[in-house]
Amino acid sequence: MYKEELKTKIDEYLKEYFLNKGSYNKTIYDSMGYSVNVGGKRIRPILMMLTYKMYKNECMSILPMACAIEMIHTYSLIHDDLPAMDNDDLRRGKPTNHKVFGEAVAILAGDSLLNEAMNVMFDYAVEHNKAETVKAAKLISNAAGAEGMIGGQIVDILGEGKEMTLDELKYMHKNKTGALIKAAILAGAVLGGASEDDIRKLDEFGEKLGLAFQIKDDILDVVGDEKKLGKKVHVDAEHDKNNYITFYGIDKCKKICSDLTNDCINLLSDIQKDSTELQDLTKFLLMREN
Amino acid sequence: MYKEELKTKIDEYLKEYFLNKGSYNKTIYDSMGYSVNVGGKRIRPILMMLTYKMYKNECMSILPMACAIEMIHTYSLIHDDLPAMDNDDLRRGKPTNHKVFGEAVAILAGDSLLNEAMNVMFDYAVEHNKAETVKAAKLISNAAGAEGMIGGQIVDILGEGKEMTLDELKYMHKNKTGALIKAAILAGAVLGGASEDDIRKLDEFGEKLGLAFQIKDDILDVVGDEKKLGKKVHVDAEHDKNNYITFYGIDKCKKICSDLTNDCINLLSDIQKDSTELQDLTKFLLMREN
Secondary structure, eight states: OHHHHHHHHHHHHHHHHTTTOOSTTHHHHHHHHHHHTSOOOOHHHHHHHHHHHHHSSOOGGGHHHHHHHHHHHHHHHHHHHSTTTTOOSEETTEEOHHHHHOHHHHHHHHHHHHHHHHHHHHHHHHHSOOHHHHHHHHHHHHHHSTTTHHHHHHHHHHHTTSOOOHHHHHHHHIIIIIHHHHHHHHHHHHHHTOOHHHHHHHHHHHHHHHHHHHHHHHHHHHHOOHHHHTSOSSHHHHTTOOOHHHHHOHHHHHHHHHHHHHHHHHHHHTSSSOOHHHHHHHHHHHHOOO | OHHHHHHHHHHHHHHHHTTTOOSTTHHHHHHHHHHHTSOOOOHHHHHHHHHHHHHSSOOGGGHHHHHHHHHHHHHHHHHHHSTTTTOOSEETTEEOHHHHHOHHHHHHHHHHHHHHHHHHHHHHHHHSOOHHHHHHHHHHHHHHSTTTHHHHHHHHHHHTTSOOOHHHHHHHHIIIIIHHHHHHHHHHHHHHTOOHHHHHHHHHHHHHHHHHHHHHHHHHHHHOOHHHHTSOSSHHHHTTOOOHHHHHOHHHHHHHHHHHHHHHHHHHHTSSSOOHHHHHHHHHHHHOOO
16 A cells, blocks of 8 residues: 555654754754654655645655654644643653653754754755745645644643633634644645645645544544553543534544545545545545554 | 834834734734743844845845744743743743743743744745745754754753763853854845855854853853843852853953954954944943843
């Protein structure tokens, strides 16, 4: 399956990236590398590469841009796990960054991963001097910030122990998880030179896929297997967090998730390119157990 | 004095930037805006603008790029002040971010300021579609990361309570404070279209100015006035931190600082442009009391 080959390439790039770097500052690379290479499905970079591949014959040329988005995702997990945030000891079955390196280093490692992602994107933009490159990087950067991922995180943090409105919950989900997933897809499309019409369809696809992904996460937090997930379950209930399950119950959530997946497949089928691999990935994300 | 006018423009831009933004995520803008607008000398953006102005008739056109570097500087202060880092309650005479908004929001506000700086630079790069813009942004991004500011911070954090070698101390100072100061100058030069020869001189100027700035900070931590500084003094001694004073003593440090300033003035005089304003700023930084 092509997805697995891509994952291997992404894993290799990210492993190599943090090796044998630094001098007196070596610890920061060890700490960044630890969290980036502790595992993960690499969904965001794979989505970017498969979307790009619909428009070009290959997708290895955008590997650095794809890995930059994984660095951003990883930094958000390191900071999310901190004692002042979700206070998690385990992530992907391994001790969280601050459990291994201490809180101060974990804060700096998160900062540094976000910064490194930007370095990679600026490097790529200098190397490939095209307007599309900067546009794609801007999409990713915007999606990670206060009007995207961090916007969702702040609503999540402030909403603990309080009852949210459905609109607030939707805002949180759309941004906390959805924004970066959608940006991965759109960045791949922009880099690949997709038409405006295709970008509109992929925007809707990204929006729905991001939502399905987050609802599936909520479902797994209730019915998932701790060993397969590599992290504790029932975390949302413990932290008294709002999510789709608390609003709709588990059965309705499974239905919403499945309907969204169907919508995604229809949107992809409507694009006059070979979207088989993206469709397979979309179905895989619905069926996943971690 | 022109420097004061620039500071007013920078203050206005940064105040305006975070006003009336956000919906459910409004708290993140309040928290970012609080720390950015709590005061500060705006040295880095002013350095960038004055360097640019040597090559162009004006410098207001790069105001967003200049303010982006101030956002990066501010994020580093918010995270530095966190309980897991320096655990400071006061900054510029006001409660630190986490004292006002709590630790979780302060972590996210720092993340978000770094991210916002990148958004501003990508926006600027999309708007001004030139190779120089992306190169300047890359300089800033690189200087903020693991091979720059964060590299210095990690050495600082890991060095607490341990004796550093002089090389290690130099590495720390060069990167923790110097990297971003030098990048501000070089980004201004690159945006302004400076010659390679000038950029080499400005590189050396930035290196020496950054070092002088940090040594002056170390001096003020020993002999400074807590009220004028707006923060506690004797912090390095309390945290058992290494700095230039512990190595050389205060008198030799004053001499080094003054010599570096003279070198800076000579380097600027050697550039065939009007560097009066940059020279004035360099002298001001030596004489400052906060």
